[in-house]
Amino acid sequence: MFLNCHTYYSLRYGTFSVEELCELAKSQHVKNLAVTDINNTSACLKFIKIASEYGIKPLTGIDFRNGVQQQYVGIARNNKGFKQLNQHLSSHLHNGSDFDNDAPLLPDCYIIYPFEKVASDKKLNFRANEFIGVSVENLRKLKFSKYLHYKEKLVLLQTVTFRSKRDHNAHRLLRAIDNNTLLSKLPKSEEGNFSQQMISPEIIKTEFQDYPHILQNTEKLTKTCEVKFNFGEARENQNLKVFGKSKKADEEELKKLCYENLPKRYPQASEEVYERVEKELKAVISLGYVAFFLINYDIIQYAKEKAYPYIGRGSGANSIVAYILGITNVDPIELDLYFERFINAHRNSPPDFDIDFSWKHRQDVTAYIFDRYKNTALMGTYVTFKRRAVVRELGKVLGLPKENLDKLSAGYFDYHQLDHLEKLVLRYSKLIAGFPNYTSVHSGGILILNDSVYNYASTFMPPKGFRTVQIDMNISEEVGIHKFDILAQRGLSKITDTIEIIRQNQPGAIVEDIENTKVFKEDPEINHLLKMGDCMGVFYVESPAMRGLMIKLQTNSYLELVAASSIIRPGISNGGMKEEYIQRHQNPEQRKVAHPVLFEILAETYGVMVYQEDVLKVAHHFAGLSYDEADILRRGMSGKKTSKGQIEKIEAKFRSNCRKKAYPEQLIKEVWEQISSFAGYAFPKGHSASYAVESYQSLYLKKYFPLEFMVAALNNGGGFYDVETYIQEIRKCGGIVHAPCINKSDHPNVIFGKDIYLGLGNIKELEMKVIQRILENRQFFGPFKSLDNFIDRVAISIDQLSILLKIGAFRFTQLDKHHLLWKAHFKLNKSKPKTNQAVLFKPKQRDFELPQFTFSEIVEAYDQMALLGFPLCSHFKLLRNPIQASIKAKELKNFIGRDVQIYGNLITAKRTPTVNGKFMCFSTFYDMDSDIFDIVQFPAIAEKYPIRTKGIFLCYGRVVEELGYLSLNLKWISRQETTGDPRLADSSKFKLA
Structure with a gap:
C-alpha cells in the first residue's frame, strides 16, 4: 500500500535499485507497491516485469516535482493512464516548464496531492480521481485540519526513499553533488526527510487505527490499478508492423523489389541464389519482419538520393535480401554467410542492421526518419557514476583539497593512512558507483514504433532536438521494442571529402x-x-x-x-x-x-x-x-x-x-x-x-590520391593517431606542409598541388569569430596585401593578431614575424573600432623604424608547438646532443638476431596486461626518414624503462622477425634531451615535450 516509492532513477535523489526495492517490500510482507520516481519513468517497465517474482502487485506512476518541491503523485489505473502520465511529464521535460499546482485532467490516472501541499494551497475542490495523501507524520496535523472530514479523499501516501541511515547519508551526498555545493551548506529544503521509509503493514495499521477509512480508500485504489506488458518470450513485436497500405501489400512490395534488383547484384544468377532468396523471403514474411526491411530500404534510398555514403553491417549482412536491396554491400553467397546467423524461427527479435553514415550526414538522416515516421524516438541510455568520477565528486562536496582528490581518484594510497573524510569518500563511492547519474542518448538507436512511444515511457529532449525515451535498450527489447541502428563514423567522410578534394586539386x-x-x-x-x-x-x-x-x-x-x-x-x-x-x-x-x-x-x-x-x-x-x-x-x-x-x-x-x-x-x-x-x-x-x-x-584513394586522402583524414579528425603523425605521413607521400596562412588557409586544411596549408582551425586559442571574419572578408574583397591592409579590413584584438603573427600567417609579406609583432602593437590600439563595417576613408597607417631582428628555427618550432601542438620541422633537428651511430628502420631487416641502436620519435605506446598481472608495452616510432618501426618491452624492461611521454628516444634491443614482421625486443631506452626555447632565461632547464 505504498504509493510513492523512489528508486535510484530518481536521479541524484534515490539510493537503491528496483530489485532492492522489491526485496525490501518482500521482507516487510508488502503486497502492493507503486514505483513513482521523480520526473522519471525509467524504472516502471522493469518493475512491472520483475514484481511478480517477489509476490508484489506492481503499480506505476510519477512523482511530479518542481526541483524537490512535490506537486502531486500520479498513479496509472491502466495502460491508457500510464500513457497519459508519460505524455504529461514529457511535455514539461521538452519545454523545461514547471508543473502547475493543480494536475491537468488525466482521466485514467489517480492524482494524489500531499497533505502539506493541500494545506498550504488551501485546496478545496477535487476531481473524482483526485485524492489527498497522508503520511504517518501527517496524522498529528490531520486531527486539527478541515481535511479530516474529506473522508473519501484521504489515502495513505507514505513516501519510500531510504532503507537506513546509510541511504540517507548517500542521498544527502547526491543532493550536494546535484546542487554543486558543500555538504555542510546543503539547504535542508533540498533533502528528503529521514522518515521516508517503508514501515511494516502492522505498524501502519496501528498508526491508522483511528482512521480505517484511509487504509480502505488506499486498498480500493490499488485494486483498480493494473498496467500490463508482455516480456521475454511472451512479448510481441512493437515496431512498426505495416510500412505501406497493408501487410499483404508490404509482402508483395518486398518480393517485387528483390526480383527487380536481383539482376544488378547477380547478372548471371545461379539456382543457389534464387533458392536462398526464396528461403529468406519465406522466413522474413512468416516472422513478420517485412516492414523492418522496407523501413531500412527506405532509409538507404533517402541516403542515395542525397548522395550520402553509408555502410550496412550487423547480422543483416548475412542476408541476400539485404544485399540485393542495397542495404548492405556484402555478398553472402561469395562469403558463405549463414542465413541462420541472420534470422531463424527461434529468434523473436528482428535482424540487426547497423547502418553507418558520415558524421556530417547522420543528423539529416535522423531528421528524415522523424519526419517520415510518426511514432519515433531516440533510444535512451544511462550515464552512471564511475568510481573515479564519484570519488572526485564526493571529495568536492566534503571539501577535500585537489591533491587529496587526485590521490584518491588515482588509487595510489595506503588506506590505513587516510583520514576520516577520505575514508568516508571511499566508503560512499563504493555505494554510489554504478548509480545512474543522468539520462543520455544511445549511440545510434532509433525507435520506429507501431503506436505511441508514450505507451512505454516518457521522453526528454536532448540538445540535438530529437525526443529520447527514458528507457534503455535492455528493457526495450524485453518488451518488444527493437531499435534501428543509425550510426556515425568519420571513415565515410574521409572518402567523400577525398573525392571532393581531388576534384578541386586535380x-x-x-x-x-x-x-x-x-x-x-x-x-x-x-x-x-x-x-x-x-x-x-x-x-x-x-x-x-x-x-x-x-x-x-x-x-x-x-x-x-x-x-x-x-x-x-x-x-x-x-x-x-x-x-x-x-x-x-x-x-x-x-x-x-x-x-x-x-x-x-x-x-x-x-x-x-x-x-x-x-x-x-x-x-x-x-x-x-x-x-x-x-x-x-x-x-x-x-x-x-x-x-x-x-x-x-x-x-x-x-x-x-x-x-x-x-x-x-x-x-x-x-x-x-x-x-x-x-x-x-x-x-x-x-x-x-x-x-x-x-x-x-579508402585504400584505393590512399594508393592513387595519397595527399588528398591524408588531407581529408586530417579534416575529419584523423583516426588512431595524432595530427602530427598524419602530417608525417603527408610528407612521406611527397606533400609539403605549410603553417597556416591568412591568404591560403581555410578553416580546415587545404591542398594546392603538393602544398598543404594547415587550417586556421588548427591554431590554439584563435577564436572562431576571428576565423569567420578573416575568411568572409577574403571571400568578398580578395587576398590581404599587407599587415596594414589586414588591420584596415578585419576587426581584431592585439591578442588574436599576435597569435596569427607568431604562427607565421603573414609570411607572404616577406617580413620577419618579430618585426610585424612590434608593428602590430604600435598600430593596433584600444581606440580601434570594433566593427566589420568597411571604412569609407581609411586613415593612413603610420610606419615605424625598427631594428633588424634575427631569425631562429628553434624559436619558430617552439611557437608552432605552443600554437599547433607540434613543430613543422623535424623533431630530430631539435636534439641537444649529436646523434650517435645507429641504424634506420629500413635497415632492420639486415640485423635480424642482432642488437642495434635506433632513434625514434614516439607515435603511440600501449600497455598490455600479462596472465600473471604484470605489463608488457608495445610502442610505435618513426625514424629520421619518417619510416615506422615497432618495439616490444617485456615486463621486466617495461617496469625498468616506462614510456610515459612523447619525444625522441634512443632504443637499444635485439631485432626479431616473425613471419616477415620486424620488431625490436627492447633492452633499454633513453629519452633524448632537446634544445630549450632560447627566449627563456635558462633554456638548459627545459626539455621539449
Whole structure:
C-alpha cells in the first residue's frame, strides 16, 4: 500500500535499485507497491516485469516535482493512464516548464496531492480521481485540519526513499553533488526527510487505527490499478508492423523489389541464389519482419538520393535480401554467410542492421526518419557514476583539497593512512558507483514504433532536438521494442571529402566509382599496401596491431582482410587462435595438426574458429546440433538473453552428440572451451566483410590520391593517431606542409598541388569569430596585401593578431614575424573600432623604424608547438646532443638476431596486461626518414624503462622477425634531451615535450 516509492532513477535523489526495492517490500510482507520516481519513468517497465517474482502487485506512476518541491503523485489505473502520465511529464521535460499546482485532467490516472501541499494551497475542490495523501507524520496535523472530514479523499501516501541511515547519508551526498555545493551548506529544503521509509503493514495499521477509512480508500485504489506488458518470450513485436497500405501489400512490395534488383547484384544468377532468396523471403514474411526491411530500404534510398555514403553491417549482412536491396554491400553467397546467423524461427527479435553514415550526414538522416515516421524516438541510455568520477565528486562536496582528490581518484594510497573524510569518500563511492547519474542518448538507436512511444515511457529532449525515451535498450527489447541502428563514423567522410578534394586539386583526374569495390579488391597495387601494412589513415586497418597482423599474414586479398578484421578481436587473440591461424596460413604443413573434422568444416580458416558463424558450423557439423540450436548457443555465449537453462541443455546435447560420434573426451572438452572463450568476442563474418569493403575504398584513394586522402583524414579528425603523425605521413607521400596562412588557409586544411596549408582551425586559442571574419572578408574583397591592409579590413584584438603573427600567417609579406609583432602593437590600439563595417576613408597607417631582428628555427618550432601542438620541422633537428651511430628502420631487416641502436620519435605506446598481472608495452616510432618501426618491452624492461611521454628516444634491443614482421625486443631506452626555447632565461632547464 505504498504509493510513492523512489528508486535510484530518481536521479541524484534515490539510493537503491528496483530489485532492492522489491526485496525490501518482500521482507516487510508488502503486497502492493507503486514505483513513482521523480520526473522519471525509467524504472516502471522493469518493475512491472520483475514484481511478480517477489509476490508484489506492481503499480506505476510519477512523482511530479518542481526541483524537490512535490506537486502531486500520479498513479496509472491502466495502460491508457500510464500513457497519459508519460505524455504529461514529457511535455514539461521538452519545454523545461514547471508543473502547475493543480494536475491537468488525466482521466485514467489517480492524482494524489500531499497533505502539506493541500494545506498550504488551501485546496478545496477535487476531481473524482483526485485524492489527498497522508503520511504517518501527517496524522498529528490531520486531527486539527478541515481535511479530516474529506473522508473519501484521504489515502495513505507514505513516501519510500531510504532503507537506513546509510541511504540517507548517500542521498544527502547526491543532493550536494546535484546542487554543486558543500555538504555542510546543503539547504535542508533540498533533502528528503529521514522518515521516508517503508514501515511494516502492522505498524501502519496501528498508526491508522483511528482512521480505517484511509487504509480502505488506499486498498480500493490499488485494486483498480493494473498496467500490463508482455516480456521475454511472451512479448510481441512493437515496431512498426505495416510500412505501406497493408501487410499483404508490404509482402508483395518486398518480393517485387528483390526480383527487380536481383539482376544488378547477380547478372548471371545461379539456382543457389534464387533458392536462398526464396528461403529468406519465406522466413522474413512468416516472422513478420517485412516492414523492418522496407523501413531500412527506405532509409538507404533517402541516403542515395542525397548522395550520402553509408555502410550496412550487423547480422543483416548475412542476408541476400539485404544485399540485393542495397542495404548492405556484402555478398553472402561469395562469403558463405549463414542465413541462420541472420534470422531463424527461434529468434523473436528482428535482424540487426547497423547502418553507418558520415558524421556530417547522420543528423539529416535522423531528421528524415522523424519526419517520415510518426511514432519515433531516440533510444535512451544511462550515464552512471564511475568510481573515479564519484570519488572526485564526493571529495568536492566534503571539501577535500585537489591533491587529496587526485590521490584518491588515482588509487595510489595506503588506506590505513587516510583520514576520516577520505575514508568516508571511499566508503560512499563504493555505494554510489554504478548509480545512474543522468539520462543520455544511445549511440545510434532509433525507435520506429507501431503506436505511441508514450505507451512505454516518457521522453526528454536532448540538445540535438530529437525526443529520447527514458528507457534503455535492455528493457526495450524485453518488451518488444527493437531499435534501428543509425550510426556515425568519420571513415565515410574521409572518402567523400577525398573525392571532393581531388576534384578541386586535380580537376582532370579520373576517379573510379567508389562503389565498384570489385575493381579495388583485384588491384595488386592496393593489395600490396595491405601486405606491407602501409595503411596509415585507412579505416579499421591503420592501428599498429592491425598493421603487424597484416604483415605477418602477408594479407593480399579481400577474404584475407576479412579474416584479419576478425582475428584481431580479443576472443581469438586471447585464446591463442590468432597465432595458430597465422601459422597455418603461412605454413601449409602446420595445417595438418588440425582435427580432420574441424579442418573439413572450417576449410577456409584451416580448422581455426575465426568468425561468429564458425560457432554455428562447428555446433552443427561437428556436434550435430540444428542450426537453430547452434544460433541459440552463439547468442547465449555472446551475452544475449536466452531462456533460462537453454544453454545448459544445449551444452548437454553438444557433449552427448559428440560422444555418439566417438570423439575423444579431450577433444570434446577443447572444442567446447574454444567455443566458450571465442563466441563472446568474435565478429560476425558479415560485420568484418562490411568493414573490409570500406577499407578497400579508402585504400584505393590512399594508393592513387595519397595527399588528398591524408588531407581529408586530417579534416575529419584523423583516426588512431595524432595530427602530427598524419602530417608525417603527408610528407612521406611527397606533400609539403605549410603553417597556416591568412591568404591560403581555410578553416580546415587545404591542398594546392603538393602544398598543404594547415587550417586556421588548427591554431590554439584563435577564436572562431576571428576565423569567420578573416575568411568572409577574403571571400568578398580578395587576398590581404599587407599587415596594414589586414588591420584596415578585419576587426581584431592585439591578442588574436599576435597569435596569427607568431604562427607565421603573414609570411607572404616577406617580413620577419618579430618585426610585424612590434608593428602590430604600435598600430593596433584600444581606440580601434570594433566593427566589420568597411571604412569609407581609411586613415593612413603610420610606419615605424625598427631594428633588424634575427631569425631562429628553434624559436619558430617552439611557437608552432605552443600554437599547433607540434613543430613543422623535424623533431630530430631539435636534439641537444649529436646523434650517435645507429641504424634506420629500413635497415632492420639486415640485423635480424642482432642488437642495434635506433632513434625514434614516439607515435603511440600501449600497455598490455600479462596472465600473471604484470605489463608488457608495445610502442610505435618513426625514424629520421619518417619510416615506422615497432618495439616490444617485456615486463621486466617495461617496469625498468616506462614510456610515459612523447619525444625522441634512443632504443637499444635485439631485432626479431616473425613471419616477415620486424620488431625490436627492447633492452633499454633513453629519452633524448632537446634544445630549450632560447627566449627563456635558462633554456638548459627545459626539455621539449
